Amino acid sequence: MSSRNPSYTNPKPCKHLEDYKLRHGLSGYKSIQKHLKATPHGRTSVEMLNTGVPRCNSCNGFQGRLYLCLICNSVSCLDHTLLHIQSEDGHDLAVDIERAELYCCVCCDQVYDPDFDKVVMSKHNMGVPRGDKHGDESIGERLVKRRRLGLGVAEELVDLKKSKQLVSMRDRRDKSCYPLGLRGLNNLGSTCFMNSVLQALLHAPPFRNYFLSEGHNHEACRRRSGDRLCLSCDIDVVFSAMFSGDRAPYSPAHFLYSWWQHSANLASYEQQDAHEFFISVLDGIHEKEDKSRNRNRDSGDCQCIAHRVFSGLLRSDVTCMTCGSTSTTYDPCVDISVDLDTSNFSPTDIVNKRSKPNENSSISTLLGCLDLFTRQEKLGSEQKLFCETCQEMRDSVKQMSIRRLPLVLCLHIKRFEHSPVRKMSRKIDRYLQFPFSLDMTPYLSSSIVRNRFGNRIFSVEGDESDIITDFEIFAVVTHSGTLESGHYVTYLRLRNRWYKCDDAWITEVDEEIVRASQCYMMFYVQKMLYQKADEDLSSLPLSPRRDAYLPIAG
Known part of the structure; x- marks a missing residue:
């Protein structure tokens, strides 16, 4: 487990943001506040008065993202933001018109500023207007509109026309009808990796029930320990905020800072890997638990909430190919990482990266990945192991299997390849x-x-008749883009409906869109717990601990 660095301080924010605030203070924020518009869906955007549809001042385009300069109020598309800052010295900061998020045109990335966040949140506190024109739109119409704005909602695999028809057939539903706890998370500057995993954790039934039933009360914990940097406390605050009944997007700034303290090597405003973040968060929650609970930690029997929910046990059998003797080891795990099954691919397909979704020869399956994970693997000559029976180095085969399943099964797909040989x-x-x-x-x-x-040797494994093996999916974390630049989105399955959580944006989608997504992490829960989760979600009271604004520490 990684150790927390108590002397670590908050990483320096964007230099261009610092320069802007030194020159102009908060005047730009205050001037734009009157143009902010809060919708009944919990979103905030910038409303351009008397201009109709906002357009780029350079190309007159209106598709895709548009940005409003904080200095001169000119509007630029993504392609012309660089042109604007080259022609206008010091005009580095802008606001995303559609999402009301701060954007640095020099860094080409979102940036987080607690002062700007206060301005946006104050708009929600003044009351969300009713009768918004989007309230009567069907889900399908809203999806079509987002598609027209260049914010595609499905991969190429989906027949978009068919999907829109399927979605538009649903009843029109206001966001207030969405399940309790379904709330957007503001992007604090390349933090989509955090938001996507948090959405999955917040809706993992046994994990959610633990925190909402005061399993870890952050107020009592801090009074007892005096430690204000407890990851469990801060995720408890996030749970309170998300299940408070408030639909406005929430900014988990204090949680981000607390995570930075725990994982100083990952603390930056750069994009991080969602899987690495998931492991790090569970590590931090485990670290805070009472050490007396961890006596059987080596056997995978740790009683902290992270391991009680996510921990399973893997079995590894290494068999000598000469004498047939087998050496068995057991290792606890909080997730299972599997390689993509390429058995249906020819070498030519892989080299040429031909992956047409309508060709069966280019489709991998999760079951194929699990088969590959548990398949016997012959270890290479450089991996010869010492055989206790033969008393010398021998060739051997290795086979993995699952000795114990967790309550919540996280499957991680290895989509990122790193070759030390080819560098x-x-x-x-x-x-x-x-x-x-x-x-x-x-x-x-x-x-x-x-x-x-x-x-004949089945009895060695003991009686596994009581192990629950049926699981239901409830969250899918997806990654789009390249290795260097990408975006994470989570799809949640609540009450047998699917919702797309794209940072602050929450949209109901059809399951065909989920099936077409480029899954990176999948979260399954025991079927019995999934069925019970719907009942629990319907009876959950609003959290009495309303979330106050928690500025990020400096």
Whole structure:
């Protein structure tokens, strides 16, 4: 487990933001506040008065992202923001018109400023207007509009026309009808990796129930320990805010700072890996738990909430190819990382990166990935192991299996390849089919051992008849873009409906869009817990601890 660095301080914000505030203070923020518009959906945008549809001053375009300069109020598209700052010295900061987010035109990235966040949040506190013109639009119409603005909602695999028809057939539903806890998270500057994983954690049924039932009360914890930098406390604050009934997007700034304290090596305003963040957060929650609970930590029996929910046990069998003796080890895990199954690909397909979704030869499946994970693997000559029976180095085969399943199963797809020999990295943009209902029986140690040796040694694994192997998917974290520049989005399955969580934006989508997404992490929960989660969600009271504005520490 990584250790927290108590002397660590908040990373320096964007230099151009600092320069802007030194020159102009908060005057630009205050002048733009009157143009902010809060919708009933909990979103904030910049309303251009008396101008109709906002357009780029350079190309007159209106599609895609448009940015309003904080100095001269000129509007630029993404392509012309650089042209604007080259012609106008010091005009480095702008506001995303559609999302009301601060943007640095020099860094070409969103930036976070607690002062700007206060301005946006104060607009919500003054009351969200009713009867917004979008309130009567169907979900399909809103999706079509976002598509027209260049914010595509599906991958190429989906027949978009068919998907729009499927979505528009649904009843018109206001955001207030969405399940409790479904709330957007503001991007604090390349923090989509954090927002996507937080959405999955916030809606993992046993994890959610623990924090909402005062399993870790942040007020009592801080009174007891005096430690204001507790990751469990800060995620408890996030739970309180998300389940308070407020629909306005929430800024988890204090949680971000607390995570920076725990993972100083990852603290920056740069994009991070969502999977690495997930592991780091569970690590931080585990670290805070009472050490007396961790006596059986090596056997995977840690009783902290992170391990009680996400921890499973992997079995590794290494068999000598000469004498047949087997060495078995067990390792606890909080997720299972699997390689994309390429058995249906020819070498030519892989080299040429041909991955047409309508060709069966170019489709990987999650079940194929799990089969590959539990398949016997012959270790290379450079990986010879010492055999206790033969008393010398021997060739061997290795096979992985799952000894114990967790309550919530996280499956991580290895889409990022790193080659130390070629000194290069790349992302694998290959479509993966995954089921919404998953039976993990074929991948249990008992099944693997029985298939390999027969029933005669099945008793070695003990009685696994009480293990629950049926799982239901409830969250999918996706990644679009390249290895160097990409964006994370989470799809949540609540009450058997799918919702797209794109930072501050929450949109109901059809399941075909989810199936077409480029999944990176998938979260499954035991089927019984998934079915019970709908009942729990319907009976949850509003959190009594309303979230106050928590500025990021400096």
